[in-house]
Amino acid sequence: MKKDYKLGILAGFLMGILFLPVLKTAEPDIYSKLVFLVLPFFIIATPLGLFIANIIGKKIALIPQLAKFIVTGGLNALMDLGVLSLLIFLSLNYLEINPSGVILEIGIIITFYSIFKAISFIVANTNSYFWNKYWTFDQKNKNKTEFLQFFTVSLVGFILNVSVASYVFGFIDPFFGLNIDQWGLMGAIAGSIIGLFWNFIGYKLIVFKK
Secondary structure: OHHHHHHHHHHHHHHHHHHHHHHHHHOHHHHHHHHHHHHHHHHHHHHHHHHHHHHHOOOOOHHHHHHHHHHHHHHHHHHHHHHHHHHHHHOHHHOOOOHHHHHHHHHHHHHHHHHHHHHHHHHHHHHHHHHHHHHHOOOOOOOOOHHHHHHHHHHHHHHHHHHHHHHHHHHOOOOOOOOHHHHHHHHHHHHHHHHHHHHHHHHHHHHOOO
8 A cells, every 4th residue: 555655656756747848838828837836736646546546445446456547547648748748849840831832741740740659659658568567457477478468459559549649630620729739739638548548458458467
């Protein structure tokens, strides 16, 4: 139990750090106001959520494990978004669209975005394996095929994740006045939600089943 809370605090700290560049990309004005509150919020809210899940878990056994998976999923989603935000900030902002080459340059932007999304997913997915194996599903065994199974399941999640994210970004017009960076994050969020749902089923029933 203490291990869960310690790892929950660590996960909250990492999520807070990773959420900052995402917030800065999505809402610069809000970022400037909340920058000093984000980290304490995640550090407190994450173990508190696990505590509540453990109480509910006395009646519904699956809830504590699901709560840890959600925390891990949140961490990985923010790692995905954080890396994506960094790559967008470094590169995508500097691709200009001119009237004479709109179609070509839009295609280039979509290609770059898909590559950036793939890179961010791979980084987050590698992190996901260790958190899910040793914390969420509490597996200590050294199964040689487990890593392959994990990445096979994750590959399907990867395809769903990138496909949904790229479709939202490339083929759905931004709304609510969102700019291209913000809409890129919305695409990533949509892909992460679909991928997260698939991954929990695959990890629990295939990779880390007891």
